[in-house]
Amino acid sequence: ECLWVTGVLCEACDLLGWKRPTKIQVEAIPVALEGRDVIGLAETGSGKTGAFALPILQSLLSHPQRLHTLVLTPTRELAFQIGEQFEALGSTIGVKTAVIVGGIDMMSQALVLAKKPHVVIATPGRLVDHLENTKGFNLRALKFLVMDEADRILNMDFESEVDKILKVIPRDRRTFLFSATMTKKVQKLQRAALKDPVKCAVSTKYATVDKLQQYYIFIPAKYKDCYLVSILNELAGNSFIVFCGTCNNAQRVALLLRNLGITAVPLHGQMSQSKRLGALNKFKSKSRSVLLATDVASRGLDIPHVDCVINFDIPTHSKDYIHRVGRTARAGRSGKSITFVTQYDVELFQRIEALIGKKLPAFPTQEEEVMMLVERVNEAQRFARIEMKEQGEKRKRPRGGEDDGDDAEQSSGVRKKVKGGRFRGGKGGGFRRGR
Structure with missing residues (x-):
């Protein structure tokens, strides 16, 4: 199958359990190895990272160079994940990577960049910070630029950052642009950044995988929490990602579930980077069975064992529906998705059905x-409210210590205090650990 990819990289694929290339890899890799710019249109979970990482690593093998490749990506989690794949594929050939994202100390990142890694994987905002403020760091010798999830980079209003980056990297370079959807902004970016690209489209219609069983439940808004607990109990033993609309709600539901003895962990944008990675690792290692996530987690995250x-x-x-439900039924496995529809959501739900071109059955x-x-x-809701209020007060206090982002982790301690009839908090009351 690996007609064009060199032996040592085929071995790396083999170690990762990649037996045969995915559709987007079959389309994009030969074109990329010919030296062409690539636009890859592929849905989530289609093996895009391999499609750009393998040609880049092959180029690095024949022309080793520091600061050879820049990969731009919209979210921190995705950046770490791409970093892991580059590390895994390039481990046998000694590739050095650096992940440069917000939420992490600039100085330590500057030290990593000073060592001149081969591949830099970055979110646009933090990369611009370094280009403007880190002495001695530039990308003037760059050979490859990859924009992954380009539609999302642009939707998150990183346009001015992308412009700044394009101005300071060589015009004479190779560019790969990957996107799930071809929006007007992406077309504009393509015209600005790519030279005579080859388009590799794997699935242009919005499709959800056949092995995914999709359901909806119509429920009164006030009973949403009850229905969630009921389903988690009924399908106990499975792993779940539960998508919430706001950071606040993800945190609240995580606390609520913990109060009921369900192992849940939140993942949202208001958590510090170390907490987010910690939450993901707990879920991946199956020490938590429910991940409460905002859309920060809906795209690109490859968590192997999501059942529902x-x-x-x-x-x-x-379109976010496609990305969310794409977290399950990956790589040929089956999976379930259940969408809660309240009296306020009917129109949104009809739009989703129209987009995927099918009517969903009701979940019994x-x-x-x-x-x-x-x-x-x-x-449990009452306890969760008390804990949320406490966390809010804790954040307002001046503190010299380290960030307590995932406060849901400490909820069990608060719960004991609540059940014992005395809890911290209240105006001016409560105590803090000595710092």
Whole structure:
């Protein structure tokens, strides 16, 4: 199968368990190895990282050079994941990578950049910070630029950062642009950044995988928490990603579930970078069975064993539905998705059905059984509110210590205090650990 990829890289693929190339890899790799610019249109979970990493590593093998490649990506988690894949594929040939994202100390990043890695994987904002402020760092010798999830980079309003980066890297370079959708902004970027590119499209229509069983549940908004607990109990033993619309709700639901003894961990944009990676690792290692995520986690994250995706808050952009449910039923496995539809979500739900071109069946639930949970859930909601309030107060206090981002981790301690009838917090009350 690896007709064009050199032996040592084929061995690296083999070690990763990549037996045969995916569709986008079959389309893009030969074109890239011919020396052409590539536009790759491929849906989430299609093996895009391999499609650009292998040709780049092959180029590095024949012409070793420091600061050879820049990969731009919209979110921190995705940057770390791409970094891991480059490390894994390039481990046998000694490739050095650097992941440069926000939320991490600039000085330590500057030291890594001073060692001149071969591949830099970065979010646009933080890279511009270094280009403008880190002495001695430039990308004037760059050979390859990759923009992964380009539609998202531009949707997150990184346009001015991308412009700045394009101005300071060589015109004479190779560019790979990967995107799930071809938006007007992406077309404009393509005209500005690519030379006579070859388009490799794998699936242009919005499709969800056949092995994914998709359902919806129509429920009154006030009973959403009860239905969630009921489904998690009913499908216990599976791993879940539950998507929430806001950071606040992800944190609240994580606390609520913990109060009911369900192992849950939140992942959202207000958590520090180390907490986010910690949360992901706990979920990946299966020490937590439920990941409460905002859309920060809907794209690109390859978490191998997600059995079920629950859209607790319906996505406001229908395309986000595709990316969210794409977290399960990956690489030929089967999976389930359940979307909660309240009286306020009907129109959004109809748009999703129109986009994917199918009517979803209702997920069977026993209303009487769900209603039996109301009292327990109400009590857990009350504790979660107290804990959220405490966390808010803790954040307002001046502190010299380290960030307590994933406060849901400490919720069990608070719970004991609540159940014992005395809890920290209140105005001016409570105590802090000595710092």
